Amino acid sequence: MDERKNQLRTGIFVTLSLVLLVLMLFYFGLSEMFVRRAKAVTCFAESVQGLSVGSEVKFCGVRVGEVTDISILSREKLIKVDMAIELKHFKGVDESGDADVRDMSFRDFMEKEMKEGLRCRLEFQGITGMKYVSLDYFSKSGDIPVAPVEVREEGAFYIPAVSSTFKDILVALTNAVDRLSKMKFETLFGEVESVLKELNSRLADPALGSSLKNISRLTATLEKSAGNVSRVFSEERMEKLVSVFEQNLVNYNRLAKQLEKISQDMKLPESASGFRDMTAAAIEIRQELTVTLQKLGETLESIRRLAEQINRDPGFIFGGARKSQRTEE
Amino acid sequence: MKKIFSQCGEFMIFLGAVAGAVPELFRRRTRRWREFFYYAELCGFQSLPIVIMLCFLMGVVLGIQGAIQMRKVGTEIFMVDLIGFSVLKELGPLMVAIIATGRAGSAFAAEIGTMKVNEELSALRTMGSDPAGFLVLPKLCAMVISLPLLSVCGDAAGILGGMCVGVSVLEIPVAAYWLRTVDVLNIAALTGGLVKSAVYAILITLAGCYCGFTSSGDAQGVGRGATRAVVMSIFLVVISDAVMTLLFSFIGW
Amino acid sequence: MDVPQKNIIPAVEVRDLAIGYGDRIVLEKLNFTIDPGEVVCIMGGSGCGKSTLLKHIIGLYQPLKGDIFIRGESMVNAAGERKKALMRSLGVTYQGGALFGWMSVAENVEFPLREYTELTAAERRERVQEKLALVGLEKFGSFMPAELSGGMCKRAGLARALALEPDLLFFDEPSAGLDPLSSAGLDKLILDLRERTGATIVVVTHELDSVFTIGDRALMLDRERRTLVADGKPAELIKEYAGSWVGDFLSRNGTANR
Secondary structure, three states, rough: HHHHHHHHHHHHHHHHHHHHHHHHHHHHHHHHHOOEEEEEEEEEEEOOOOOOOOOOEEEOOOEEEEEEEEEEEOOOOOOEEEEEEEEHHHHHOOOOOHHHHHHHHHHHHHHHHHHOOOEEEEEOOOOEEEEEEEEEEEOOOOOOOOHHHHHHEEEHEEEEOOHHHHHHHHHHHHHHHHHHOOOOHHHHHHHHHHHHHHHHHHHHOHHHHHHHHHHHHHHHHHHHHHHHHHHHHHHHHHHHHHHHHHHHHHHHHHHHHHHHHHHOOOHHHHHHHHHHHHHHHHHEEEEEEEHHEEEEEEEEHHHHHHHHHHHOHHHHHHHHHHHHHHHHH | HHHHHHHHHHHHHHHEEEEEEEHHHHHHHHOOHHHHHHHHHHHHHHHHHHHHHHHHHHHHHHHHHHHHHHHOOOOOOHHHHHHHHHHHHHHHHHHHHHHHHHHHHHHHHHHHHHHHHOOHHHHHOOOOOOOOHHHHHHHHHHHHHHHHHHHHHHHHHHHHHHHHHHHHHOOOHHHHHHHHHHHOOOOOHHHHHHHHHHHHHHHHHHHHHHHHHOOOHHHHHHHHHHHHHHHHHHHHHHHHHHHHHHHHHHHHH | OOOOOOOOOEEEEEEEEEEEEOOOEEEEEEEEOOOOOOEEEEEEEEEEEEEEHHHHHOOOOOOEEEEEOOOOEEEOOOHHHHHHHHHHEEEEEEEEEOOOOOOOHHHHHHHHEEEEEEEEHHHHHHHHHHHHHHOOOOOOOOOHHHHHOOHHHHHHHHHHHHHHOOOEEEEOOOOOOOOHHHHHHHHHHHHHHHHHHHEEEEOOOOHHHHEEEEEEEEEEEEEOOOOEEEEEEEHHHHHHOOOHHHHHHHHHHHHHHH
């Protein structure tokens, strides 16, 4: 009848929906209940911004579990992150048996790995700002850091954490900025300012103006005296001097050659007159040389006097020059 | 203003009558399996094809719209989250509620209005029955059971629709889509949607029956009552959706 | 024909009743009694409040003022289960039969039995068949109300009203919308019922044929004066109120219909 048809249809509908419901419940959550998990705890000393309950836990990039709770340890000022790690991802770990055996097996494995440097670290997940807990060999092998007191009291399995790369960069940056901020910019600027002020006042001093004028006059005078000096050491005189000197040297040379010849041809009795001649010639040369040297000395003396004169009064150069110009005219 | 108050008062009286009749559910004699099956079939099985179709299309539409936006930032895989959560939490229950409003809510109003015209309500009362309990409770039970179940079917259809778009348009592998779906969706989203669905069922039934009871006793009044039932149901559904979403967000659903 | 006796409790007693909707008073200062076994016709022009009065008497509406006693028990002050029981003890037949559309005729008749008696399924079926036979619908038990004619619906409604075997029966416009033959058939059925069960019967009608055929007593309601204007045997009323509105109503329409 109609009623039976109603019931049949309703029955079909309810069965279908319930099957679907059970399937969805299973896939969307209840299947989680049959997954064997181990609990682990880690503590971060940094902000866990971006990490939330349900965030992933990855072991060397393999998703092995999720964050189940995040709390603050008020005594140590640490962020405690509870994780549930699915044991099926660790093939070597004993998955069968009861919870205690599984836990122990997992702990043994993890402790071994932790000695080799296994640590927790916060990592960014994509560009969204979300984070996940990464388990990897971030540290050098060695001793395992001790768990915070509160975690130890709880008896939870502790995996130590290292600060994230981001955190390291942040620390370095913070330090640099800190140091910068610690520099006493005010006193530094004060000093610079006072130096500038001093300089300014010196420049404004009138004495500086006059001495500058003196300097410029001095410079001009010096230039003129240099001109005079060059005239005194005129080319002709110098050439004459040098030619006299040369001549003397040639004479001396000739004398030396004569002397040699004499000594070679010498017969002791007849050589006495030759020796006398030679000596007379040498005396002559020596006199000439002395005259030359005297003249050179006179020249040097006159230069010295000139320099002295310039030193005493630079204006003399101008005056002398003008006088000499006038006399030339 | 006075009218609104008096209407609220009327509704409260009606609500009281229905609530007062609830204990009848626990008396063997007054369990009305027949009516229950009739309405369960009406708003359950008969609505199933349209619910599945609409929810599937909703998933497809949402998938395409999501894909266009997600592709811009290269986060196509998050489309799975978008479709999964919006279908489970909002669209599934809402689509089912709207279909139920059109099918069941207006039907309830028309049925009770007609009974009023035919003096069947008076007859019921003179036979010592409580019309509120007699007429409302079987509908209420049928709706409260069949709407969440319909929502489950709608959810599945919606996710399937999204999957079709994801696989065909965005070329996400079926396995990847499925794994992501299973991974991100949780029981809280599903049950949250089902709870909403049950609340919608209650509201639609109450609005439909109330409009039937208060319709004026003529043929025109029946039509007006049915229209009013639809408007009132959708209004109540949307308001309650907002309130529930807010409340669920407090407890983290 | 039963002679009213003073020492027995009246089946229905109406005291200083005022009825209406909100502020609008339809009828007031109503005082009458109906004795057990009587067949009383409540009459009046359209819109005078006949049906409304009936609905007050059977407890569907609360009156503005006054009280109604059913077998000495106040209907107005009864509440909760007591009122339900009191209402259940009345058999009411509505204009259109008011059958529940989603149940077959037999199920409609069975409904009060299933709800309020401890009868077994077989006993119920027997009782349903008996009541359907009484109204001449024994072959239509499996029909749905929509498949029946108007007169059949009314008779089925009567069968349902009789299911709990009440001693007080109310009919709301039994002949409305029926052809004269069906109407006469229904009148005959009412008389038959009185013969068989000795129940008190109250009929609201404007069909004068019925009034003269079945009525021991007629109560005339006037819309203008908003109260009861005449009370007595229909045939006597014509004489008593000859020349007035009541006499006119009864005789003119009556003769016209005859």
